[in-house]
Amino acid sequence: MLEKRILQIIKDNLEIKVDRDLVPEDNIEDLGINSISYMDVIIGLEDEFNIEIDDDRLFFPKGKKLEYIIKLIMDAIA
Amino acid sequence: MMKYVLDESKLRYQNSEIMARLKYILQRLEPEILEFLETIPYALINGEALSITAYGDVGYRASMDYDFLVPIKHSKEIKKTFFKHGYVEFLYDKEGNARKPTRKEQIMLINANRLTAFEKLTEDRIKLSFDFNTDIFWGEYRGKHIDIEEFVSDAEEVQLHGVKLKTLTDIKCFIQTCLHHYQLMNSPFHLFEPRKIVLTESWFQDIYCLYKSKIHKKTHILEAFVNEYELQDEFFYMLYYTSVVFQDKELYKLAQIFKTESGTEKLDQFGLSDDERKTWPIPFEDRMNHPQLFKVLKPLMSEKELEKIITNSTRTTYRMEMSTDYTYDPYYYEKI
Numbered sequence: 353m354l355e356k357r358i359l360q361i362i363k364d365n366l367e368i369k370v371d372r373d374l375v376p377e378d379n380i381e382d383l384g385i386n387s388i389s390y391m392d393v394i395i396g397l398e399d400e401f402n403i404e405i406d407d408d409r410l411f412f413p414k415g416k417k418l419e420y421i422i423k424l425i426m427d428a429i430a
Numbered sequence: 431m432m433k434y435v436l437d438e439s440k441l442r443y444q445n446s447e448i449m450a451r452l453k454y455i456l457q458r459l460e461p462e463i464l465e466f467l468e469t470i471p472y473a474l475i476n477g478e479a480l481s482i483t484a485y486g487d488v489g490y491r492a493s494m495d496y497d498f499l500v501p502i503k504h505s506k507e508i509k510k511t512f513f514k515h516g517y518v519e520f521l522y523d524k525e526g527n528a529r530k531p532t533r534k535e536q537i538m539l540i541n542a543n544r545l546t547a548f549e550k551l552t553e554d555r556i557k558l559s560f561d562f563n564t565d566i567f568w569g570e571y572r573g574k575h576i577d578i579e580e581f582v583s584d585a586e587e588v589q590l591h592g593v594k595l596k597t598l599t600d601i602k603c604f605i606q607t608c609l610h611h612y613q614l615m616n617s618p619f620h621l622f623e624p625r626k627i628v629l630t631e632s633w634f635q636d637i638y639c640l641y642k643s644k645i646h647k648k649t650h651i652l653e654a655f656v657n658e659y660e661l662q663d664e665f666f667y668m669l670y671y672t673s674v675v676f677q678d679k680e681l682y683k684l685a686q687i688f689k690t691e692s693g694t695e696k697l698d699q700f701g702l703s704d705d706e707r708k709t710w711p712i713p714f715e716d717r718m719n720h721p722q723l724f725k726v727l728k729p730l731m732s733e734k735e736l737e738k739i740i741t742n743s744t745r746t747t748y749r750m751e752m753s754t755d756y757t758y759d760p761y762y763y764e765k766i
Contacts, residue, residue, distance in 0.1 A: 387569075388738075391537045398533070407505040410540045414572065 354429075358397065358422050365389075365396040376419035387412040393421070403428040431682050432714070434674045440631035440719060442490045449489035452478050453591040455558050456496065464593065466511045471578075472500045472596060473585040475563065475606055479597040482588060484607075484639040491636070495547065495559035499598075499606070501579040502564040505545055512548040512560070519546035542569040566606045568613045570703040574659045600644035601651050607636055608668045609661075616667075616700045618731065622724040622739050629717050634675040637668055641681060649684055656688055663693035670697065671714065700727075706735065 359374040368384040385393060390412045398404055405428050413420045456478075473479075477493030484490070500508065509519075520528045521535060531539070531546050539546055543565035550558050565571075565578060585596035598606060614620045614628040621628065645652060656665045669685035672678075698714075701707030708730050710717060720726065728736070 387541060391534050391541075394537060395533050407540050407545070408502040410537050412541055 354426065355422055357400075358425050359418065361396050361400050362393055362418065362421060365393045374418060376417060376422055378418045380413060380416055380418060380421070383418075397421070397425050401425060401429055431677065431679065432674050434677065434715060434718075436675060436677070437631055437719060441635050442485070442492075442632045444485070444487060444489045445492065446489065448492055451556075452488065452493065452496075454556060456591045456593050458552060458558055459496075459560070459593065460515045463511055463515060464595075466507070467498075467595070470500060470504045470507065471582045471585075472498050472504075473582040473602075474588070474590070474595045474597045475499045475603075476610065478590055479588065479595075480603065480607060480636060480640075482590070483597065483600060483603045484636055484643065486643065488590065494557075495561055497561045497563060499563050499566065499578065499582055501577075501582075502540070503579075505562070505564070508545065508562060509548075517548035517550045517558070517560070520549050521546065540564070543567065566609050568617065568702050570706070572703070573661070576659065600640070601648055601655075604637075604640045604645045604652065605655060607640060608665060611637060612664045612668050613702065616702050618701065618706060618727065618735065619739050621700060621727060627719060627721065627723075629723070630719050631675060634672045637672045638676050638678070638681070641669075641672070646680070653687060662688040662690050663696050666690070666693040667696055674714070675718075 355376065359376070362383075363370060363374050366383055366385065367389050370383060374383070380390070394405060394410065403425070405424060409424055409427075474496060476497040477491050478488050478496070481488050481490040519531055519536075521531045536546060543563060545562040545564065547559055547561045549560075552558060566576060566581065567573075581602065582596075582598070584599055584602075586599055588595055588597045597603070611628075611633050614633065620626065652665075656662055666685055666688040669681060669688065673682035673685055696707075698710050699707050700710060708727075711730065712720075712726060717723065717726075731739070
């Protein structure tokens with residue numbers, strides 16, 4: 353359930369239109385997310401879950417999949 | 431070797447005003463903050479630390495603040511400690527007004543391997559400013575990662591204006607300074623800065639003085655480091671142009687050790703990543719001390735690139751101003 357919410361928020365913050373549900377296996381950069389738009393994604397997630405990600409985990413995860421962001425948020429919520 | 435006529439008026443000399451200002455700033459750093467620093471791995475870099483290592487005394491570098499290198503995992507404790515002692519995180523807009531950085535700006539800075547500067551004004555309106563860097567590379571760097579905790583682990587004690595701090599060893603100071611200056615000389619954002627000339631003798635002088643006073647007999651350590659981290663192009667650029675500016679044949683020979691085909695191409699390019707790299711439209715001697723490089727570069731940049739530079743400029747350029755006539759509100763954080 354939480355995973356679905358996270359994926360929906362990521363989708364809402366994308367700069368490109370994606371006509372399907374996102375899955376954890378999606379590559380971050382394939383969804384048009386770059387180091388600049390990544391910040392909007394993270395801020396969108398922080399606002400939604402009222403969390404603040406630690407500084408050492410805020411670097412743009414080049415070459416990673418959405419499962420990386422899902423874990424980041426789940427860890428921060430926990 | 432390419433010929434170059436050194437402009438001695440552009441070199442650094444010891445400046446008593448700078449020394450006095452930096453002494454004032456450091457002597458007002460709270461004892462509790464100094465005690466805290468002893469509990470984390472860190473090294474003082476650039477500014478006065480570099481002045482002592484490269485020139486043998488303080489006051490040679492026109493810095494406005496103190497820069498620290500720390501592992502990012504200590505950022506929370508650093509913020510907590512500085513906030514506790516009345517420092518605030520500030521950015522300045524184009525009108526010079528201080529404001530709290532947005533979350534987006536904080537994340538941008540972290541991705542540029544920095545924390546927001548911690549500042550406060552003294553009762554006589556002198557700005558105390560301390561900057562924290564979390565890496566020796568730039569945000570766009572995608573090469574082998576360096577563990578900063580390990581990098582600063584052998585930092586050496588230094589007495590600065592009567593205050594005991596830690597700074598990098600000679601060889602690490604040289605490595606960090608070369609990479610720092612390479613970043614300044616190749617970053618479109620810095621090259622566009624209207625009030626800062628980064629392609630000038632004084633920046634190469636830092637490298638040259640470090641080399642002549644500390645490094646010329648330890649080049650095997652440098653070579654091992656450059657090869658391990660595959661930084662041949664960056665060090666070729668810095669050593670080659672330093673040897674040209676100072677017409678030093680020994681340094682020129684050292685630079686040749688790091689020469690590659692891509693490194694040779696990059697001598698006439700700028701940009702910190704393959705995506706943003708472009709060829710200079712003017713030769714090196716014309717780029718040096720050019721007062722308006724942004725006019726030379728502007729036609730080469732796309733609209734998106736210019737927008738990125740303007741965004742970054744709003745974020746940091748005005749923070750560098752030393753004047754104290756900006757809007758400063760010590761109760762800013764209580765009001766928001």
